[in-house]
Amino acid sequence: xxxxxxxxxxxxxxxxxxxxxxxxxxxxxxxxxxxxxxxxxxxxxxxxxxxxxxxxxxxxxxxxxxxxxxxxxxxxxxxxxxxxxxxxxxxxxxxxxxxxxxxxxxxxxxxxxx
Amino acid sequence: xxxxxxxxxxxxxxxxxxxxxxxxxxxxxxxxxxxxxxxxxxxxxxxxxxxxxxxxxxxxxxxxxxxxxxxxxxxxxxxxxxxxxxxxxxxxxxxxxxxxxxxxxxxxxxxx
Numbered sequence: 001x002x003x004x005x006x007x008x009x010x011x012x013x014x015x016x017x018x019x020x021x022x023x024x025x026x027x028x029x030x031x032x033x034x035x036x037x038x039x040x041x042x043x044x045x046x047x048x049x050x051x052x053x054x055x056x057x058x059x060x061x062x063x064x065x066x067x068x069x070x071x072x073x074x075x076x077x078x079x080x081x082x083x084x085x086x087x088x089x090x091x092x093x094x095x096x097x098x099x100x101x102x103x104x105x106x107x108x109x110x111x112x113x114x
Numbered sequence: 115x116x117x118x119x120x121x122x123x124x125x126x127x128x129x130x131x132x133x134x135x136x137x138x139x140x141x142x143x144x145x146x147x148x149x150x151x152x153x154x155x156x157x158x159x160x161x162x163x164x165x166x167x168x169x170x171x172x173x174x175x176x177x178x179x180x181x182x183x184x185x186x187x188x189x190x191x192x193x194x195x196x197x198x199x200x201x202x203x204x205x206x207x208x209x210x211x212x213x214x215x216x217x218x219x220x221x222x223x224x225x226x
Contacts, residue, residue, distance in 0.1 A: 004157070033214075042120075042203050042216030043158065056213055091157050102148070103214070105157030 002026065004106035006092050012112045018080035021109045025073070025094030031055075033103065034067055034077050035091040043091055049075065082113045116141040118206050120217025128225050133194050135220045137204035138186040144206040147187050149178060152201045152219070161202075162189070194224045 035043035051072035145166035150158035
């Protein structure tokens with residue numbers, strides 16, 4: 001079974017630029033999560049999708065972050081404009097269902113904002 | 115919201131020793147507690163989990179205990195091996211919000 005795929009793996013941008021990350025979950029997984037992991041900290045949930053609907057985005061900085069999950073499969077997370085404090089690893093995870101089921105994480109995208 | 119505290123932040127042991135990582139949570143509605151292992155450059159991987167209706171769960175060298183009254187849960191690794199070296203995260207998921215909250219992580223170093 002193929003795992004969660006993410007791209008790019010690394011990205012370096014200057015502040016105020018925009019950036020987009022892509023995630024392809026495990027086939028058939030209805031729930032998709034985006035996390036932000038700052039160095040030395042645990043992952044922090046940004047947004048959770050159930051199929052193509054948003055379950056929770058209470059921790060997403062909506063003035064600069066946006067995410068979508070077209071057709072309930074792939075998802076993109078965008079930052080515009082980026083700030084220095086956005087430097088982090090952005091993890092995508094998926095699970096078969098919405099509640100308390102094992103989450104399978106992708107390798108993450110490491111973002112450095114200069 | 116939920117707050118998860120994890121200790122210690124760093125744990126260094128000799129191969130063959132046991133390692134214990136402890137977490138506390140604040141939301142009494144939390145009822146699912148997974149533990150993840152994260153190796154360098156990779157995403158977290160679930161190693162064991164426990165639900166609030168169970169006090170202890172074991173899988174080979176790994177065990178997790180849960181004390182609902184005290185709101186804390188612990189990861190126990192016995193007979194540690196160098197390949198156990200990684201960052202370990204605990205998490206708590208509320209039955210009400212379903213939002214996972216992670217601890218800050220414990221860097222486990224197993225010396226050969």
